[in-house]
Amino acid sequence: MNRPVRVLVAKVGLDGHDRGAKVIATALRDAGMEVIYTGLRQTPEMVVNAALQEDVDAIGVSILSGAHNTIFPKIIALMKEKEMNDVLLTGGGIIPEGDMEELNKMGVGKLFAPGATTSEIADYIKGWVKANRDF
Secondary structure (H helix, E strand, C coil): CCCCCEEEEEEECCCCCCHHHHHHHHHHHHCCCEEEECCCCECHHHHHHHHHHHCCCEEEEEECCCCHHHHHHHHHHHHHHCCCCCCEEEEEECCCHHHHHHHHHHCCCCEECCCCCHHHHHHHHHHHHHHHCCC
16 A cells, blocks of 8 residues: 555534544554544535545444434435445444444445454454555
8 A cells, every 4th residue: 555544534413422433533543544533513415525525545434323324324325426436434333233234235334333342443444445445
């Protein structure tokens, strides 16, 4: 790779619990990635536009509010609309396993439940980018 993997970490919607997102952002940075953290209360449109502007390889969304079945499909639709076909959409939070499977079928990458290690998340993102992006 000529440059570090670039990841946008976002908190979407009214969910104000950002400690986990900040921990992940720091861990990804420590793993050698460039991390852009959008802060709280982002809309799907804001996240996708920021990802486009920052030319990221991956978008990581932290959701604890239960709005995952609304937010992830909206982000995927916007990414397809903007032809961001080689950008990973991943995330984590309080998401039931059955919902994770349905979101995966829609095109969302692996989703991480509480207890996932930061190295597992970093390894997944790096592996996906290496396999799916032209470097």
